[in-house]
Amino acid sequence: MDAVTSPAAYSELVQRIQRARTLGSVSDLLGWDEQVNLPPGAAEQRAAQLAVMAEVQHAADSDARIGALLAELEANPAALNGDQAAVVRQARKDYDRATRLPPEFVREKAAQGSRGYHAWARARAADDFASYVPVLEKNLELARREAAYLGRGDAPYDYMLDEHDPGLTAAVVDRLFSELKRDLVPLVREITQSPRAEVARRTAARLTGFPAAGQRDFLREVTERIGFDYQRGRIDVSLHPFCSGSGSDVRMTTRYREDQPLDALFGSIHETGHGLYEQGLPAAHLGTALGIHAGMAMHESQSRLWENQVARSRAFWRCFEPRFRELFPAQTAVVNSDELHLAINAVEPTLIRVEADEVTYNLHIVLRFELEKRLFAGELAVRDLPAAWRTAARELLGLEPANDREGVLQDVHWSGGGFGYFPSYCLGNMIAAQLWARVQVLRPGLEDDFARGDFTWLLGWLREHIHSQGRRYPALELVRRVTGEDLSPRHLVAYLRKRYGGLYLG
């Protein structure tokens, strides 16, 4: 931090922001508990708790004193050093969001979110997109209004993207995704048409009968070795895996399927990537721009880097394969090391995003981005989404949905107005690959570290260059600072071509 005296207003601002964030962390815990522990009959009571906490937190976030402090600090920007300016910038953004949305709008959006979820669930079950059309139209209208309240009525989709990834715009994503699409579509075709693809899938299917207790022991050892600090976190079971919390209390979840032992393992390593990021944020600054993550794309880059670049590597399994076989001698006897590696990197094009492998996953995201962009630009009507989806699926994935359940109705995100979120997943993959390329230059023997079970260099590097930076910089600027170049999809394509080309096109 540069040496500028911290004015009293700045200290008070930080104290108030952190207090509000502490209230937010209580709601986060309620959310975690709801997924992990809540008795079935307590849903209504939990909703009442979350509602009153939302009220209390909104009061803290929109505290007029924060507004006065911001005005005072913004009036004299020269008194702030770079870190402080970043804190004030983020605080202004949060304060505007808390105060500029009219209470009636916030209520309407919350009610619509709940209605939308149920309408989506019904429409999906019945494969009835027509019944879902009014919901999506309403959600689009609300998104536009929200952007307008925040002064972004001219570019509502940019507003949505910026909500998840500060600084991101549709133009940037469009350029990155176009380039990615150009190179990735043919690669996916080559891989999936390779006869080895079917071999990989059949090999993966031979890994069955792994008791949950052994899976739990193994993934605990693996995630701890990678660097997750169980003194400051835990892992539990929930229906949908996630990672919650920050600082000294980071909680991941997983779920065990005896016939898909790689699911819980890679899912947990993915959540560990998120968890390592949260554990690596500077504790003293939690809640301010210096102590929160740099957006969802950067977050996703951390989970994907550990899950894919690291844990699907041959070197990683040089370290862990013996223990895996020791814990599951009979179950692993059906595959040799090469086969295990192939199973870990099985590729199968599917219409369903959440079932996609790391190669094809990106195309699912490109598809959604292109549709969102056209929806917001007014170039595509909601009622025409199913046809547009089918066309895009054929073009990008080479598959055509037999119905809307396999198409436009598969994701929950839009039902609650969650536009602009999908791109983060693919941008995270790009960032991960670009970071991966960078660390291999900096430390050519990195994979030898892994083979020895040593992940300290990589984690230390991420801690220093990513985690400890918080939200000082927009994610794309942070990528540039850390890797020395603008974000580009070429590293992702090169990484995929190298790893999967070697396995499937060799």
Place this chain on the structure above:
Amino acid sequence: MDAVTSPAAYSELVQRIQRARTLGSVSDLLGWDEQVNLPPGAAEQRAAQLAVMAEVQHAADSDARIGALLAELEANPAALNGDQAAVVRQARKDYDRATRLPPEFVREKAAQGSRGYHAWARARAADDFASYVPVLEKNLELARREAAYLGRGDAPYDYMLDEHDPGLTAAVVDRLFSELKRDLVPLVREITQSPRAEVARRTAARLTGFPAAGQRDFLREVTERIGFDYQRGRIDVSLHPFCSGSGSDVRMTTRYREDQPLDALFGSIHETGHGLYEQGLPAAHLGTALGIHAGMAMHESQSRLWENQVARSRAFWRCFEPRFRELFPAQTAVVNSDELHLAINAVEPTLIRVEADEVTYNLHIVLRFELEKRLFAGELAVRDLPAAWRTAARELLGLEPANDREGVLQDVHWSGGGFGYFPSYCLGNMIAAQLWARVQVLRPGLEDDFARGDFTWLLGWLREHIHSQGRRYPALELVRRVTGEDLSPRHLVAYLRKRYGGLYLG
């Protein structure tokens, strides 16, 4: 509820009280999570969360609008029916407590509570009562000041008792405990001098090697059969067993010791008694006098009734013994049914309250009450506590502590200013015995129900006459209404003489 129109002020009061209580329930969950789930490194973060929740809850409890509503409702008492009057009475009490204690006093008390705990832990470890004297003196002074702020400076110990059990006074406890002491001291002598006492202890010690998983299955079956609704609650593991939450989310904890299989079982049944009470409170009224328990003594009566009168009975084990033996065939082969029953009802005088059986436990409480009473009356100086404790232990338990760790330093309660809490434990035993006498008159075949594994009549009766009553009446009035007579220790003495006399003096 009588037919009086509910004024708007009353509805608003209830809404505000329930909102504050919902915030309180969030803090309760944080407390539960701290004992059950918290990563070791997250203690500081949890303390920060609890502190900000305490602030927020204090703001809700001391909301000036509640004061205005109370004044309005109290100005026209004829407009309120009996239930509403009870709600207003309790709300007034809570509001005064939230508003009449100066913030500096609340801070001082909180700081002293934390200091006191650590001073106690050090003093106990070092058997150094002298170092603890200033803490207790300070705590007594704070208790007196607190009573004075609430207008009870004339009777600070009555104030402390009333905090835990509305309506209770030292004079009432004194009369009840004197009578109990007169009859119980000789009974304890008779039992503990019986040669069967040593047989019972040796028999209990033969029950060893019970794996935790089997204990967990068994106590889950037992507590569910008794009536605990696991759709609205759960049981987990913690260092110290407790029960937390209310309504649709009641959480109990236990702990497993392979060599003391009866500990987790009876501890869980005890917590189940608390849990059944909380699950039986009227959900719509949670947080008001109609939806909160009638005080700690009544709460304890519910836990003790199920733990002792019900679960230590022969009839109860007619139902569960076969399953117990099925789950633990080798471990239970060392005792026949009579021996098992004796082990379940083993009696051993001890200097340590928390290790005491249900017979001698009461005398530990009488001892503490008599000392508290004299401390508050100014008849006993803090520095003279160790000698007074030794004298009382000899008189009541027939044992003399070798040091203060076995005496005055054994309990944590006073270190945090928790005076007036101990009596609830023994009053709970008295109430349980009096309820037990009453239900046996009402349903002479009650124990036949138990032998068939049927607890619905007893639970239904408690639901109707105790749980659904909330805090409408002071606990002692509720006892009178339900049993037709004033609370008296004679039922407890008679119950103990019957059950333990039969086993030890037959």
